[in-house]
Amino acid sequence: MIKRTMFALAGAVALLGAAPALAQDTKVIAVSIPAATHGWTGGVVYHAEAAAKEVKAAFPNIDVIVNTSPSAVAQVGVLEDLVATRKPDALVILPFTSEELTGPVQSVKEAGTFITVVDRGLTDETIQDLYVAGDNIAVGSTTAQFLLEELGKGDVVVLRGIPTVIDDERIQGFQDALEGSDIKILDIQYANWNRDDAFKVMQDFLAKYPKIDAVWANDDDMLLGVLEATQQAGRTDIKFALGANGMKEIIEKVMEGDEITPISTPYPPSMIKTAIYLTAANLNGQAPVRGKVILDAPRITKENAQEFYFPDSPF
């Protein structure tokens, strides 16, 4: 935590015009991400800082500055400061919101900066040089595919997050994959990607339906609430309780070969690392990276769980 504060301070000082101190040929990557307000963004901050350290160690001629912003307005402020004080060679940004950030990122680009957009796209796709994101539809369909294979037929209940594109796509991927199959979705309710709300909704699902074969919470944080509720009810009819995102607590369950939660699907916050590495590859070795990188959402099983496990990350 202290490290992060110092880092932010260093970043701020650098932004305020310490630029001349650096050698001429040093290239600067500015990283602008949301502050850690919940598990997933906490993971983004962790991986961004790790990537910054690793890239700097690997390429002495590249400097990486990580800035976290608590709101869209604050993020716009960071971008304005960047343009005014120090023209970074590249900007890696995970925008708070698409609409509000499109204009400010456009003006950074006009100063000749390479733009890497992560996760949430801008409203004008021509601004980005590189786009890195996960696949939310695949998050839903990978889970559904598992249920089709392992369950075949039965009744499932679904907990969704907060009404957003991310949430809609996951639900859509899940529903589309199950269409026409013998697996029936009994109910879908919003639980706000919140553990407590998921606990309550799951208690209510259990009271409402005497037989549930599987439950899918479209985020692992919610899954923890779901598991607590099913444990309390002592219900044995639930064969699978699955989540999504690849949170470390759930990955641990997968690694232990948990019967109820044998898989997860990634929508990894570490995608920020992919973006920073690719951007550095472009700056240092002129490796061509312009385009779109869409990370797949493969099934995380006991066998490959290690690849998705970050014990030190908050997520």
Next chain:
Amino acid sequence: MTDTTSELVSKESVFQRINWVDLGPFIALAVLVVVGYLINPDFLSPTNITNVVTRATFIGIIAVGATFVISSGCLDLSVGSMAAFAAGAMILFMNWLVPTWGANAIPAGIVFVLCVGALCGLVNGLVVTLGKIEPFIVTLGTMGVYRAFITFMSNGGSIPIDRSLREPFRPLYFGTVMGIPIPVLVCAAVAIVGSFILYKTKFGRRCAAVGANVEVARFSGISVGRIRTLAFVIQGICVAIAAICYVPRLGAATPTTGLLWELQVITAVVIGGTALRGGKGHIWGSLAGAVILEFIANLMVLSDFISEYLVAAVQGVIIIVAMLIQRFSRRS
């Protein structure tokens, strides 16, 4: 001023009417139970009722404290963040003690969190009274402060309780005594102590007097600042008690713990019959309000005919209708 004084006197002399007013939220609750049963008979199954009432205890316990604060003419928006911060601090403290104290870390953690809660409340109260700043603004500020603390302590992730404490601590939420869940008993105890303080002690009556009319209270020699500060401290202690029951439920605190609880608490208190501008507080009404809110959320899931997209709208309408029932019964 003469108006208010006579109102105070008449309130005390015709206390039968006050009891009738107290009934309002319970009538609304009864109506909701009947409607719930008609929508889905499972609503009245013992498991469901136990689940929902137990869930309502966090908001209920905090609402008891909020009844003091609101009755004294103030408002506390920081309770949700404070609950998250208190829960996080409690877990870190217990985890720190575990290697040397073992399961004794739990009672130590309980004492610790009560101090943290009282201190948080004291900060709110002192800034409001000594700084002479609107409680709305002060607690809006501390709401951000406490929320940032929990985010900082958890690095944005979650603060889990030590594995060895998980099982011994779990019964505090999931356990029962003679079939009644422990959080419900805790909540009832808080309400009994709370109503004794609010209705039977000098402090309680002064609380209502300050909320009804600050100037009159001041001229009658009541130290307004002291009363209000104490009300905030009571609120802080209630938040800590809620945190004690909250931690064993999921065994972790996260930056999203207690999000928007402040609004639920204020709604519960107002449904319960306490006026937002201060005056007489209705502790049992506040509890009924908390249960009403949780029943509504439960019914949204149990019913089949409400689209998941419209749940919030229906909830809002039911809350307003509950208020109308309550007002209506007050008039008659």
